[in-house]
Amino acid sequence: MGNILEHYRVLGISVGAGLSDVKSSYKHLCRMYHPDLNDDPESEELMKKINIAYTVLRDKLRRDAAFRERQAYPRPMRRYPTPDPRSDMRKANAEKEAKAVLESYFEAINACDYSGAYSFLSLYDKRHITRESFVDWRKSVARLYPMRDFKITSGLPSVTVKFNDGKSCMAYKYRVIITEENIADGCAQSGEVEKVAIHENRMWRVFLGYQGVGELTRGFEERFEVRRKHDIARRWNEYCTGLYQEYDMLSVEGMRKAATREIYRQKRFGGTLTFAAVSVKAGDTKGNGQDELLRSTARTIAGSLRETDVPAYIGDGVFTILFVELQGRNAEGILSRLSEKIRKNAGPLLGGKAAIVFEYESWSGRSLAGMDVINRVLRKFHKKM
Numbered sequence: 001m002g003n004i005l006e007h008y009r010v011l012g013i014s015v016g017a018g019l020s021d022v023k024s025s026y027k028h029l030c031r032m033y034h035p036d037l038n039d040d041p042e043s044e045e046l047m048k049k050i051n052i053a054y055t056v057l058r059d060k061l062r063r064d065a066a067f068r069e070r071q072a073y074p075r076p077m078r079r080y081p082t083p084d085p086r087s088d089m090r091k092a093n094a095e096k097e098a099k100a101v102l103e104s105y106f107e108a109i110n111a112c113d114y115s116g117a118y119s120f121l122s123l124y125d126k127r128h129i130t131r132e133s134f135v136d137w138r139k140s141v142a143r144l145y146p147m148r149d150f151k152i153t154s155g156l157p158s159v160t161v162k163f164n165d166g167k168s169c170m171a172y173k174y175r176v177i178i179t180e181e182n183i184a185d186g187c188a189q190s191g192e193v194e195k196v197a198i199h200e201n202r203m204w205r206v207f208l209g210y211q212g213v214g215e216l217t218r219g220f221e222e223r224f225e226v227r228r229k230h231d232i233a234r235r236w237n238e239y240c241t242g243l244y245q246e247y248d249m250l251s252v253e254g255m256r257k258a259a260t261r262e263i264y265r266q267k268r269f270g271g272t273l274t275f276a277a278v279s280v281k282a283g284d285t286k287g288n289g290q291d292e293l294l295r296s297t298a299r300t301i302a303g304s305l306r307e308t309d310v311p312a313y314i315g316d317g318v319f320t321i322l323f324v325e326l327q328g329r330n331a332e333g334i335l336s337r338l339s340e341k342i343r344k345n346a347g348p349l350l351g352g353k354a355a356i357v358f359e360y361e362s363w364s365g366r367s368l369a370g371m372d373v374i375n376r377v378l379r380k381f382h383k384k385m
Contacts, residue, residue, distance in 0.1 A: 007053035019058060026054040036160050039094065039170060039199075094204075098172040098197035099152060101204045106150040106176070112269070114138040122198055122205040124163060129213055137213040140220040144227060146268050149179040153192075161198050161207060171198040171207065244313045247298035255312035255320055256371075256385050262310075262324060263369045273369045274323040274331045276360035279381050280342065281317055282350055293349040300345045304338055318381045328362030335360060 008015050011025045029050050033043045101120055108117035114135040121129070156173035163169075174197070179190045198207040210216070244251045250258065259275070266273050278301070282293050294317060301311050301319055310322040323331065339356045346354075361377050363369040374385050 004056060007056050010049050010053040011057065022054065022057045026050065036170075037158060039091065094170075094199065095155060095172060098199075098204045099155070099174065101197050101206060102152060102174055102176070102195055105206045106147075106178075109138060110147050110150065112142065120206045122200050122207045124200075125206075125208045125210065128211050129208075133213050133217070137217045137220070140217045140224065142269075144220050144224045145180040147178055147180050151177045151179075153177055156194070159196075161196070161209075169198040169200050171196050247294060247313045249298055249302065249319070250310065250312035252312070252314045252385065255310065255314065255322070258310045258312075259322055259371065259374060259385065262322060263371065266363060266369050272325050272327050272362065272364035274326045274328060274360055274362040275369075275374050275377055276321045276323065276331065276335055276358055277377050277381055277383070278319045278321070278335070278339070278342075278356065278358045279317055280319070280346075281355045281357075289349055293346055296346050296349060297342050300342045301338065304341060314378075314383055314385075316381075316383070318378075318383055320378070326362070327364055328360070331360050331362055 005015060008017070011022065011029065013021050013025050030047075031037065033040075033046050033050065035044045035047060105117055105120040108114070108120070115131060117138065118126075118131050118134045121134070153175045156175065159171050159173060161169045161171045174195050175192055176195050177190055177192050196207040196209070197204050244254075262273060265271065278297075280293065280297050282290050294313075297319065298311075298313060301321065305311060305321065308324040309326075310324075312320045312322075314320055323334075326334070335358045339358060342356055343350060343354075359377050359380050361373055363373075371385060378384055
């Protein structure tokens with residue numbers, strides 16, 4: 001009977017306790033010491049004793065026999081075993097470390113440092129996904145959903161990740177709200193995903209669980225192509241509504257939208273931008289002659305630009321051009337040739353005291369574009385975007 005009394009002690013209940021007390025004590029101890037919920041190395045051995053005690057004491061005959069033949073045995077001071085505070089501290093530290101790894105992973109992705117984000121992946125993912133394929137995959141995702149912000153809202157109950165080779169790892173799940181910038185219309189979209197961090201080789205790592213990312217990359221590329229065609233059609237409609245009707249160019253509002261979109265692209269993905277303003281002032285030409293001069297200038301500018309460049313007329317003889325992927329060392333030569341072409345095509349419309357003046361600003365590499373710098377260029381012509 002000594003062993004049976006020991007089972008009562010393991011479950012932390014008094015000798016002769018009923019079946020309901022046995023079951024409630026067993027459930028409570030499972031929640032505290034199950035290896036999936038407690039990373040203490042001794043929890044597995046203690047759980048074995050708890051299972052044996054429960055198997056014996058749920059048998060009514062054995063319980064009755066233990067009650068009849070019980071020996072003097074000191075009752076425990078507590079109904080349940082005292083939990084180890086060090087175990088709770090280790091669990092809290094593990095949750096913090098897992099969350100910190102996820103935050104570092106998303107910060108690297110948000111900074112477009114995909115090689116850096118790859119270093120936070122689990123060894124399982126690295127065996128199945130190469131660094132190059134991971135970078136290509138993240139680039140294809142960024143083209144479709146450029147991420148602007150993320151927030152880890154809450155942790156889900158800890159889980160166990162089991163691999164095909166029989167190994168298992170402790171893991172934490174987290175809910176992550178991702179806010180993505182829709183560069184087509186300038187609005188933000190939010191979505192919620194679940195991400196897993198696993199404890200592997202004494203380190204916390206981000207677990208994707210993919211066998212490969214080739215199919216994922218192709219899927220994102222196909223969706224991006226569909227979205228690109230849709231955006232082209234919508235932008236054409238926006239272009240037509242933002243057109244300066246008289247000179248067949250964008251208005252101030254249309255240029256502001258185009259500049260905002262291209263500035264965001266340059267900040268997000270890098271590249272080169274050049275913004276230029278060209279002022280055409282006719283000397284002694286007045287009335288219809290001034291209008292004809294502006295129309296001639298608009299036709300000359302539109303016919304001299306690439307498809308990717310954006311022209312606009314913002315009033316008072318001032319034209320603006322947003323050159324995409326044009327470096328500053330080439331901009332001055334292009335604008336000088338454009339001025340000569342305007343002068344040549346306008347001919348006698350310019351009059352005697354005509355003036356063609358241009359200003360520009362370029363951004364490339366580490367220098368980022370901004371509406372404040374664009375307005376600095378326009379300030380010389382007393383205009384504002």
